[in-house]
Amino acid sequence: xxxxxxxxxxxxxxxxxxxxxxxxxxxxxxxxxxxxxxxxxxxxxxxxxxxxxxxxxxxxxxxxxxxxxxxxxxxxxxxxxxxxxxxxxxxxxxxxxxxxxxxxxxxxxxxxxxxxxxxxxxxxxxxxxxxxxxxxxxxxxxxxxxxxxxxxxxxxxxxxxxxxxxxxxxxxxxxxxxxxxxxxxxxxxxxxxxxxx
Amino acid sequence: xxxxxxxxxxxxxxxxxxxxxxxxxxxxxxxxxxxxxxxxxxxxxxxxxxxxxxxxxxxxxxxxxxxxxxxxxxxxxxxxxxxxxxxxxxxxxxxxxxxxxxxxxxxxxxxxxxxxxxxxxxxxxxxxxxxxxxxxxxxxxxxxxxxxxxxxxxxxxxxxxxxxxxxxxxxxxxxxxxxxxxxxxxxxxxx
Numbered sequence: 001x002x003x004x005x006x007x008x009x010x011x012x013x014x015x016x017x018x019x020x021x022x023x024x025x026x027x028x029x030x031x032x033x034x035x036x037x038x039x040x041x042x043x044x045x046x047x048x049x050x051x052x053x054x055x056x057x058x059x060x061x062x063x064x065x066x067x068x069x070x071x072x073x074x075x076x077x078x079x080x081x082x083x084x085x086x087x088x089x090x091x092x093x094x095x096x097x098x099x100x101x102x103x104x105x106x107x108x109x110x111x112x113x114x115x116x117x118x119x120x121x122x123x124x125x126x127x128x129x130x131x132x133x134x135x136x137x138x139x140x141x142x143x144x145x146x147x148x149x150x151x152x153x154x155x156x157x158x159x160x161x162x163x164x165x166x167x168x169x170x171x172x173x174x175x176x177x178x179x180x181x182x183x184x185x186x187x188x189x190x191x192x193x194x195x196x197x
Numbered sequence: 198x199x200x201x202x203x204x205x206x207x208x209x210x211x212x213x214x215x216x217x218x219x220x221x222x223x224x225x226x227x228x229x230x231x232x233x234x235x236x237x238x239x240x241x242x243x244x245x246x247x248x249x250x251x252x253x254x255x256x257x258x259x260x261x262x263x264x265x266x267x268x269x270x271x272x273x274x275x276x277x278x279x280x281x282x283x284x285x286x287x288x289x290x291x292x293x294x295x296x297x298x299x300x301x302x303x304x305x306x307x308x309x310x311x312x313x314x315x316x317x318x319x320x321x322x323x324x325x326x327x328x329x330x331x332x333x334x335x336x337x338x339x340x341x342x343x344x345x346x347x348x349x350x351x352x353x354x355x356x357x358x359x360x361x362x363x364x365x366x367x368x369x370x371x372x373x374x375x376x377x378x379x380x381x382x383x384x385x386x387x388x
Binding site: 082115116117181184185 | 364365366367368370371373378380381
């Protein structure tokens, strides 16, 4: 009997995979989000977790009340300047590997409040964002689509080489500087703007 | 509810030296208000709350207004003697209104069902005399809203039990709701 392809082996009850494939498969199907919401987008996130949309179908229904047990931060809503240091601190407290979804116009860029005095012009100034979901607010389907996009991104990650995830790269930054309250604005180094492909 | 004039005369009869001015409102709502003087403000407020005929026991809303310096050109007719003949000449005279900050209180009466009665308090200027008497000792509901005016407009309320910033952080120095506030310039983004 010829059994050269993994599919043929699978028919015989033998599953072959790579360590990388198994590792990424496990990670992508148990993305536990951090349980926190910032504004109206959070209501859509809650709707996505309930029976009608059911984020559990994608293994991400376990919203953790502690950053220590979370893999995914869904920045769901307006980040005020007063809230930004706390968001960055929560992100720093999450263990690697960790991912960020910027949900909605406010989290991406400040949205309709961009010209205001109190709203951060995008959370990607302080923490690296993996998936941007536009909308004001995005519907639950859009959040699910963003989650699937993140799963694809995780599947494609190689564990070695230059494109490896941050937690496997000893030279990559582990903590991100928390901005401080200044006299007129937040002070602290910002990340370079991500190049959106 | 009594009319503004009736309320005004009632206050003046009860509190000696109180200066009250009716501020008209040109908008369709025509919701006029009472401008009261800062020295007697708390006395007037306590009177409005305790008087049997008025009983304004609930301050529902306190807000701030920034009035920058205004120059209004007003046409005035003056008599002038030109070439020995007295003539009426129209002249444009510039009238300057100095800048000030304002706190506006909306009062209701839960007992009598009247309202809103609108009170205004004005500061001397926008810089070193931005001080008003706090009405929190009279109506507890003013506490957070006066803090908000202190935070966003920079009005100091004398006699407030806990005057701190409420929305912005403690080290913040600006007052964002003032008309001359300039937000921090945005860094240029990559094209």
